[in-house]
Amino acid sequence: MRAVVLDTAVDGDGRYRVDEVAEPVPGPGEVAIRVAYAGVQWGDVLVRGGHLPLPGPGVPGFEAAGRIVAVGEGVARGRVGEEVVALVDGGACAEVVLAPEALALGIGPASLRDAAGPGWAGPTAYDLVEEVGRVREGDRVLVHAAAGGVGTLAVQFARAAGAAEVVGVAGSPERAAYAEGFGYDRVVTRDEFPAVLGDDRFDVVLDPVGGATRTANVALLAPHGRLAVYGNLAAYDPVEISADDLLMQGLSVLAYNSALLSRTHPARLAASARRVLGLLAAGRIRVGLGSELPLDGVGDAVSRLAAGAASPGKTLLRVS
């Protein structure tokens, strides 16, 4: 089969090549999916930079939409032929990918292209709002990376949970304008943050950024506020937070890791992903879709994402 192979020893976009590799065979509890669309996301930037390892033969891609073509031991034969989206730990940039049965989710009436939109960002945004940040009626919420996959969904879930105000932070006025279309009350730019927020305080802050932004986020929490940490877009430097300072204001710092959840509690991640697919099919949420590229466009897509130069919305690779 054709697959993208990533060679991290090579520099530039050339490190991605499309090659013939052996088609994977599903093991116990797995399904094989003929991939129609593979989603590009920030995890691909991390893999390219050597921050995340890829299993097996080095085929990237964490999310796929397609049709089940084979099942391993213990999986109902009746699943063959089912259209699914799958959350995987690599391998989606290929004509066939393996997925744990629990994380290959039927798409119902949605098209494969639409169902490919949420990817890992879907359950992540849902869990950040519902489980980690526990956004309640009347809460004020601050969302960093507001124009990204997680941010554009998180604002919609926060609104549905009854948030009184949702403020976003984005990289440029253009990104801010794009994010505003998903329901933010206002979106400020990273240059303006945090000064532009003045004395504003938030009950919930979603932070995939790290570094100085994380320190600023703690200072922006209202009494009893919750900071949900889920990425390090800007910095990996450790951030010091005093437990005593948190105690005085009743603050919480919480973390979310969907990749870990997929290994420890796949059914919980799947339940959130299913809710997102249901809301999408019912037209109650919207996912911004961006460019659609062939399989060999992956190097360019990841470079653009890393450089902040991707067109807004989710980039999909059309595989077959």
Ligand SMILES: NC(=O)c1ccc[n+]([C@@H]2O[C@H](COP(=O)([O-])OP(=O)(O)OC[C@H]3O[C@@H](n4cnc5c(N)ncnc54)[C@H](OP(=O)(O)O)[C@@H]3O)[C@@H](O)[C@H]2O)c1
């Ligand atoms: N912990 C988890 O379970 C989990 C799951 C999914 C994603 N994540 C993390 O969530 C983050 C966002 O993922 P995504 O899928 O929403 O993103 P995405 O759609 O791939 O887009 C990238 C986002 O990152 C923002 N960004 C890039 N560099 C930045 C920087 N230096 N400072 C602040 N923002 C920056 C971009 O902002 P502009 O477009 O405005 O420039 C854009 O919103 C990533 O760190 C990803 O690893 C974590």
